[in-house]
Amino acid sequence: MNASLPATPLPPVIEVDNVTTAFGGHVIHRNLSLVVHRDEVVALIGGSGSGKTTLLRLLLGLEVPQAGSVKIFGHPLGRCSACDLEHVRYRWGVLFQNGALFSALSVFDNIALPLRELQSVPPDMVGPLVMLKLAQVGLKPDDAFKRPAELSGGMVKRVSLARALILDPQLLFLDEPTAGLDPDSAKQFVRLLRKLRQELGLTVVMVTHDVDTLFAVVDRVAVLADQRIIACGPLAEVARLPHPFVRNFFLGHAEHCAEDDVRRFRLSLDDTSEEGGVPAMLREDAL
Numbered sequence: 001m002n003a004s005l006p007a008t009p010l011p012p013v014i015e016v017d018n019v020t021t022a023f024g025g026h027v028i029h030r031n032l033s034l035v036v037h038r039d040e041v042v043a044l045i046g047g048s049g050s051g052k053t054t055l056l057r058l059l060l061g062l063e064v065p066q067a068g069s070v071k072i073f074g075h076p077l078g079r080c081s082a083c084d085l086e087h088v089r090y091r092w093g094v095l096f097q098n099g100a101l102f103s104a105l106s107v108f109d110n111i112a113l114p115l116r117e118l119q120s121v122p123p124d125m126v127g128p129l130v131m132l133k134l135a136q137v138g139l140k141p142d143d144a145f146k147r148p149a150e151l152s153g154g155m156v157k158r159v160s161l162a163r164a165l166i167l168d169p170q171l172l173f174l175d176e177p178t179a180g181l182d183p184d185s186a187k188q189f190v191r192l193l194r195k196l197r198q199e200l201g202l203t204v205v206m207v208t209h210d211v212d213t214l215f216a217v218v219d220r221v222a223v224l225a226d227q228r229i230i231a232c233g234p235l236a237e238v239a240r241l242p243h244p245f246v247r248n249f250f251l252g253h254a255e256h257c258a259e260d261d262v263r264r265f266r267l268s269l270d271d272t273s274e275e276g277g278v279p280a281m282l283r284e285d286a287l
């Protein structure tokens, strides 16, 4: 995986152009623009209340901007007919921060839900597809019969990810994918994301506060501050910005964000022989 973009970016999957969002008189985004290209992994960072979740909701068509436009796969969301929106919606998967699993349903039924709703495959294919996704996210066949209450935090994330991937989306939205996980589970989950991104060729947009996740999987980091995206570029570039939020966010990490450091970190993640896959530079005791 490259730490920086290829010379010629692939076509855009997401185009946010000059968007203004407000609730009542409270303006959240003003003239906000962002482009995400195919096969990219872009992380959205920003202070609490800066409007990250609202931006994610705009991208999912759950909020409508006061001005500007949002296009996904070239479709302008606000102007899509219900039929068009359904078509676009099945091309993305979403991992919600708390997993959003249905507690009354088994793991199997949670993952199968989008397939059953859409009825896109014959009923006898649902089982094999669910079990395939379960294996893809590193869960055991027996886990299919558990209820969400019987799962660890890391397992909940994996089940949610399997459900997000069940329709084989091209675009994946992740809201704080490692939030609430202990450090080891977070590392394992980030490794899984990295593996799936490589295997499935996904375009990924994630909201995260986790610097290790940026190091491990992200191509570009978009910084949401002052009601707009103030920068969107490779980690090495963004970590050097003099903006107070960025300085604070990368405190103690900025000196490790050079392209070579990121590349070395990613190679170490591929080397499963290393304990936890985390090089000394990112262990807490080294900071």
Ligand SMILES: Nc1ncnc2c1ncn2[C@@H]1O[C@H](COP(=O)(O)OP(=O)(O)OP(=O)(O)O)[C@@H](O)[C@H]1O
Binding pocket: 023, 028, 046, 047, 048, 049, 050, 051, 052, 053, 054, 055
């Ligand atoms: N439906 C809504 N109605 C009114 N205000 C809202 C609504 N949704 C969000 N807001 C406000 O918009 C602002 C941005 O919220 P948002 O949740 O997008 O921020 P965030 O960057 O995701 O924050 P955090 O990192 O704390 O989750 C906040 O001031 C919030 O109170």
